[in-house]
Amino acid sequence: MSDSIGMPRVRVATTSLAGCFGCHMSLLDMDERLLELAKVVEFDRSPLTDIKHCGPCDIGLIEGGVCNAENVHVLREFRRNCKTLVAVGACAINGGLPAQRNHLDLGDCLQQVYVKRDGIEEGGVPDDPELPLLLDRVHPIHEVVRVDYFIPGCPPSGEAIWKFLTDLIGGRTPRLAHPLLRFD
Amino acid sequence: MxxxxxxxxxxxxxxxxxxxxxxxxxxxxxxxxxxxxxxxxxxxxxxxxxxxxxxxxxxxxxxxxxxxxxxxxxTPEINGERRALLQMLFVEGNHFCPSCEKSGNCQLQALAYELDMSSARFAHFYPDRPVDASHPDVLLDFNRCIFCELCVRASRDVDHKGVFALTGRGIRKHLVVNAESGRLADTDFAVSDRAADICPVGVILHKRVGFAVPIGERKYDEASISIVAMEKGE
Missing domain, CATH: 3.10.20.740 (Ubiquitin-like (UB roll))
Structure with missing residues (x-):
């Protein structure tokens, strides 16, 4: 990647919805190439900056699926602000592990975890108004907003994220081929 | 001629x-x-x-x-149609690769790689398909069935047992076990049957050998399915 002193840097926002931050760990797993990336990229809203709301951005990276009302608001904020929105990892693409509850009744799930579980004495389903409302099903993000690109993997390797971002920033059509394209 | x-x-x-x-x-x-x-x-x-x-x-x-x-x-046209077929198979079942023992050895997954499928595109069905762990040596995870009928054909034509069948039509089509109880344990199915090793996806799994082969050494980790299939003649 060419040095771009004087060029406006590409603005990138990232977030984790119903995810485990594994994809963000993979982003950091680029090791020293992060320094090269930092020359051409600046971060907007992201767990890395702790900025709470997304401003106008070039690229939005979404980890995790949509499991509650807050996820929907965050995802729509990203879609409004990001020119290119990217689903990163299995959960953003097909719901992933959280979606394994999708064939179960949500009420039954909550009862089992917070009321009926062994060892719980005075259980109760948490109902603090601060808690985001759970959706009956976990959705891949493309079921809620339009998504421009998908980077599969659980998590995608740092190598795959690097290849994708450098392609996109370099003006090439991003393409992940074997063996960077993988679902596990 | x-x-x-x-x-x-x-x-x-x-x-x-x-x-x-x-x-x-x-x-x-x-x-x-x-x-x-x-x-x-x-x-x-x-x-x-x-x-x-x-x-x-x-x-x-x-x-x-x-x-x-x-x-x-x-060609781009034919491969695009093949990709759409794969995407429909992926949304019809529950194909959660990260937790699947067959991952890395799965033909459905390997073909998705081969045909550049980066997302399932359509809305997922998330069907409810309970697993059958009744048999001492073999686990059936119906979530991953793609209705190829290879197990049905192998059990009927090679093993001469007729353990498996497809039932229902259209979107309600599903794989069943030919026993009054519907459980694999109540058939004469054996781990040495041809049908036990024929599944191209992760439905019929041998117990106690899951994840034995590390990531990087699995069937389609090194070379893509278009190369492996031709080398191994399958």
Whole structure:
């Protein structure tokens, strides 16, 4: 990647919805190439900056699926602000592990975890108004907003994220081929 | 009487009775497939092997080769249709690769890689398909069934047991076990059966061997399915 002193840097926002931050760990797993990336990229809203709301951005990276009302608001904020929105990892693409509850009744799930579980004495389903409302099903993000690109993997390797971002920033059509394209 | 046809513009010889897929493979050309297996007669249900002959879509596993045919296979149009078929298979079942023992050895997953499928595109069904862990040596995870009927055919035609069947129609089609209880433990199914090793995806799994092969050494980790399938003749 060419040095771009004087060029406006590409603005990138990232977030984790119903995810485990594994994809963000993979982003950091680029090791020293992060320094090269930092020359051409600046971060907007992201767990890395702790900025709470997304401003106008070039690229939005979404980890995790949509499991509650807050996820929907965050995802729509990203879609409004990001020119290119990217689903990163299995959960953003097909719901992933959280979606394994999708064939179960949500009420039954909550009862089992917070009321009926062994060892719980005075259980109760948490109902603090601060808690985001759970959706009956976990959705891949493309079921809620339009998504421009998908980077599969659980998590995608740092190598795959690097290849994708450098392609996109370099003006090439991003393409992940074997063996960077993988679902596990 | 054999002859020659054109496969993506290249001449491929064939012998009388060979299908397009058989002749193409003999000449070193891979055609994607899921329900086809070299040891079984063509089934023609998965449609991954579709090719275009004279402007018409045909299943290359089932159509006998004819002299002078012009066959299109590895084209953006046909591969796009194959990808759409894969995407429909992915949303119809529960294909959660990160937790699947078959990951890395799975033909459905490997074909998705081969055909550049980065998302399932359609809305997921998330069906409820309970697993059958009743058998002492084999686990059945129906979530991953793609209805290729290879287990049905292997159990019926090779093992002569008829353990498996498909029932229901259309979107309600599903794999069942041929026992009054519906449980695999109540059949004469054995881990040494041909049907126990035929599943191209992760439905029929041997117990106590899951994840034994590390990531990086699995069947499709090194080379893609188009190379592995031709080398191993499957």
């Amino acid at each position: 054999g002859g020659t046809f054109l496969f993506d513009g290249r001449p491929v010889p064939f012998e009388e009775g060979q299908t397009i897929l058989q002749a193409a493979r003999a000449a070193g050309h891979y055609i994607p497939h899921l329900c086809w297996h070299p040891d079984f007669p063509p089934h023609g249900s998965c449609k991954l092997c579709i090719v275009k002959v004279g402007g018409r879509h045909v299943s290359s596993c089932a159509l006998p080769a004819r002299d002078g045919m012009e066959v299109e296979s590895n």
